Amino acid sequence: MARELLRDWFGLELSAVSLDQLGDTLAEAEAYRLLSRTVAERCASDAAALTDALQGATGAVVHRGVAGLCAVAAPIYGAAGVVGAAVATLARTADSEGELAALLCVTAEEARAVLERTAVLSEQDLLHAKDLVAQAARAASRLAASDPENAGQALASGRHPFLEMIGTAPAILEVTKLVEKVAKSHATALIHGESGTGKELVARAIHYHGPRAKKPFVVQNCSAFNDNLLESALFGHVRGAFTGAVKDQRGLFEAADGGTFFLDEVGDMSAALQVKLLRVLQEGTFTPVGGTKPIKVDVRVVAASHKDLSAMVSRREFREDLFYRLNVLKISLPPLRDRKSDIPLLVRHFLRKHQPANRTLPRMTPAAMAVLMAYPWPGNIRELEHEIERMLVLAGNTDELGPSLISTRIHGGGQAAAPLTVPLADLVRATISQAITAGLVRAAGDREALARDLGVSRPYLEAQCAQLGIDASR
Ligand SMILES: Nc1ncnc2c1ncn2[C@@H]1O[C@H](COP(=O)(O)OP(=O)(O)OP(=O)(O)O)[C@@H](O)[C@H]1O
Ligand SMILES: [Mg+2]
Structure with a gap:
């Protein structure tokens, strides 16, 4: 309830996080994310100050950070003291607008949009927000006390789903803005994007x-089943409809009543089922397999496809009328290769998501990052996520993730496949870093010899190593 009130009244987003996630939670708030790097680095010290303030606090504290940006936080207590915090991010005070706009690393127009989306709170609002956050923290403390085993998970699941949509590239900001608008409407939406x-x-x-x-939010992938099974899964069946139908079975559309139905890979639906779906969209009714009585439901349909449905329409593989019904609101997701500037943010997000809970966050070396930046990512964000997971497993207990942990496919693939989509500076960095890391192995760590091999001076080599984060002594 506190989360909803904070959102509706003040436009603040409430999360419950463990103490070590505090810095990242601040850093992920939109206005913070878009600050220039030097300013954003203050997030870490902001988080430290906030953590200090939370120790022993009974109610909520207001943290005033850079350019008047503030967060409201209250401690969550476990058996052993403060284990986490309820944090509402991110508001600003009215008089800091100019200062903040100047620090945002975006065009003036984008800055205006960010400012618009960042809540402006009066001192009175802040008092109310503090009350709500403190109440949420007390509820979370009770949860942590009654189920300490799962408290960590409970804290993590309190995170806000929008926070999970990482990215500040213009292409993805457009999408986030659109998603916010689409969410508020009831219309059918179609999401298009590569795998x-x-x-x-x-x-x-x-x-x-x-x-x-x-x-309810119900998901069905339309390419997962054959036609008969899919029809029965979506619309249910009556007893005796086919061999094995020993009793009436409710379908997913009924299960989703009042909620949202996510129809994934809708382009794989057969012509017969397309007709049934069209009827649900037009009249809100359908008939279970073998049934005679239509059933009425109130379901919002969100469909997705990696195929180009309009091209399928022109090839007569997809019904035109259904296409127009689905395509009321269209969201196109950019491939990762068109938003490479988001890779560092995504990497950090996945490192945190997949690191074992008891370990400190390992660091991606600049050399490894350069390799990740150079690859075209045909499998997009999912592929990146798997790669980071794999690197974490391979890294064991080391706290630095170097280029040697990256799959060979990614080392090789990037250069050959799409060098021109990469900023040249990144390409140069990646190439230099690969030459040095590979060379160090070959020269068995003899830097004098390596410098000679590479045709550079020893001090130049050292400087490059330092700059690229390559530990030449290893
Ligand atoms: N903007 C993002 N920020 C953070 N994580 C993301 C983002 N986009 C996708 N992911 C993550 O990438 C993975 C793949 O996303 P998702 O399953 O939504 O993709 P999809 O388009 O449905 O893929 P497929 O076509 O393979 O079904 C998920 O783990 C998801 O959490
Ligand atoms: Mg999917």
């Missing part, structure tokens, strides 16, 4: 930010 670009993530965000958030 692994986040279609399901967007569908969930639409549901959980819309008026149906408390009702």
Whole structure:
């Protein structure tokens, strides 16, 4: 309830996080994310100050950070003291607008949009917000006390789904803005994007930010089953409809009543089922397999496809009328290769998501980052996520992730496949870093010899190593 009130009244987003996630939670808030790097680095010290303030606090504290940006936080207590915090991010005070706009690393127009989306709170608002955050923290403390085993998970699941949509590239900011608008409406939405670009993530965000958030969110992949099974899964069947139908079975459309139905890979639906779906969209009714009585439901449909449905329409593989029904609101997700500037943010996000809970966050070396930046990522964000997971497993207990941990496919693939989509500076860095790391192995760590091999001076080599984060002594 506190989360909803904070959102509706003040436009603040409440999360419950463990103490070590505090810095990242601040850093992820939009206005913070878009600050220039030097300013954003203050997040770490902001988080430290906030952590200090939370120790022993009974109610909520207001943290005033850079350019008047503030967060409201209250401690969550476990058996052993403060284990986490309820944090509402991110507001600003009215008089800091100019200062903040100047620090935002975006065009003037984008800065205006960010400012618009960042809540402006009066001192009175802040008092109310503090009350709500403190109440949420008390509820979370009770949860942590009654179930300490799962408290960590409970804290993590309190995170806000929009926070999971990482990215500040213009292409993705457009999408985030659109998703916010789409979420508030009731219309059917169609999400188009290559495999692994986040279609399901967007569908969930639409549901959980819309008026149906408390009702079910149901997912069915239309390419997973054969036609008969899919029809029965979607619409249910009556007893005796086919061999094995020993009793009436409710379909997923009924299960989704009042909520949202995410129809994934809708382009794979057969012509017969397309007709049935069209009827649900037009009249809100359908008939179970073998049934005679139509059933009425109130379901919002969000569909997704990696195929180009309009091209399928012109080839007569997809019904035109259904296409127009689905395509009321269209969201196109950019492939990762068109938003490479988001890779560092995504990497950090996945490092945190997949590191074992008891370990400190390992660091991606600049050399490894350069390799990741140079690759075209045909499998998009999902592929990147798997790669980071793999690197974490291979890294064991080391706290630095170097280029040697990256799959060979990615080392090789990037250069050959799409060098021109990469900023040249990144390409140069990646190439230099690969030459040095490979050379160090070959020269068995003899830097004098390596410098000679590479035709550079020893001090130049050292400087490059330092700059690229290559530990030449290893
Ligand atoms: N903007 C994003 N920020 C953070 N994580 C993301 C983002 N987009 C996608 N992901 C993550 O990438 C993975 C793939 O996303 P998702 O399953 O939504 O993609 P998809 O388009 O449905 O893929 P597929 O076509 O393979 O079904 C998920 O783990 C998701 O959480
Ligand atoms: Mg999917």
